[in-house]
Amino acid sequence: MTDRVLILGGRGRIGSSVAQDLATHTQAEITITGRSPAIEKTGSLLLEKPVQFLMLDLAEVDKLRKAIAQSNLVIHCAGPFHHRDTNVLQLCIEQGVNYIDVSDHRSYTIKALSCHDQAIAAGVTAIVNTGIFPGISNSMVRQGVEQFDNPEKIHLSYLVSGSGGAGVTVMRTTFLGLQHPFEAWIDGKWRLVKPYTDREMINFPSPYGRSGVYWFDMPETFTIPRSFPSVKTVITKFGSVPDFYNYLTWMAANIFPKWLMQRHNMIEFLSYVSHFMTDITNPFSGIGVAVRAEVTGQKNGKIATYCANLVYENTALASGCGTGSIAQFLISGKLKKPGVWPVEEALPTDLFMEAIQSRGMQINHTLAD
Known part of the structure; x- marks a missing residue:
């Protein structure tokens, strides 16, 4: 059948x-x-x-x-x-x-x-x-967690080039994710975090190299502490290539008035403008993705770190x-x-x-x- x-x-x-x-x-x-x-x-x-x-x-x-x-x-x-x-x-x-x-x-x-x-x-x-994220990223974490007797910290970093080959809906998702602070599991407690803050430089594989990522609300931030109760910290960060998109997104999250970012028309405007811009830069930046999953914990009585990287040419x-x-x-x-x-x-x-x-x-x- x-x-x-x-x-x-x-x-x-x-x-x-x-x-x-x-x-x-x-x-x-x-x-x-x-x-x-x-x-x-x-x-x-x-x-x-x-x-x-x-x-x-x-x-x-x-x-x-x-x-x-x-x-x-x-x-x-x-x-x-x-x-x-x-x-x-x-x-x-x-x-x-x-x-x-x-x-x-x-x-x-x-x-x-x-x-x-x-x-x-x-x-x-x-x-x-x-x-891909969430999704493949979650399985990369599980594979890392299984290497440890007692996993304690998970750090997920995502990087997308240009539009990632996606449409306007994904752009909407990004800007909707900037509207409100969110809870992150840090040191065994739920703490409020502002989206697109705390820029961190991460070493991704070629062709990306050292690139900036920022706090971003993802389902993994919520599900991974439930799935792996011994984990005390879960960090999810996201960044874009070229880097100037990160600064524009940071401005939308931290400078634009909150009431403006919560208006449907504003989200639509930003989404279509962003998609138009990536159509211009995609030939230079590509539309690929990098996922980095880092798990720290105890293995054979010692603290160890497991790091997994995946790069794909089309997000x-x-x-x-x-x-x-x-x-x-x-x-x-x-x-x-x-x-x-x-x-x-x-x-x-x-x-x-x-x-x-x-x-x-x-x-x-x-x-x-």
């Missing part, structure tokens, strides 16, 4: 990257959705295999319920997720259909995880925050690899874990490494006292 996968928001840059990964690594029948009539080009990618298209707005609940009921797996790529409800997830649980999303905000993650017991009762495996495609690989494992039956989970709790390291290798990605890591 052919597996049927429904990708909500599948015509966007991230959604089409997920569709491409699935078309490459599975035999699934793929249906993508969009709110306007289909066009020949799906996002920025032309898929090797044909996909079906369904015009669908998430507010059309009856139509959405029917589409989910006709699927074996639903992948939710219709962001931003800052103000999304969990209706899609709840409909999947109601219909007994497995669920994945590319959500990237704490508020949505908290709401999704609250459906955990319902998913267990329905036998539904639901995995949130898949993609959107990397996100497709992260989400697509988890979808592949769910479809094949290699991954089955009823409940609602963040990636680091759902995906075993052996499957993660299988996904990385099969997609031509490489993680370099070191472990030092």
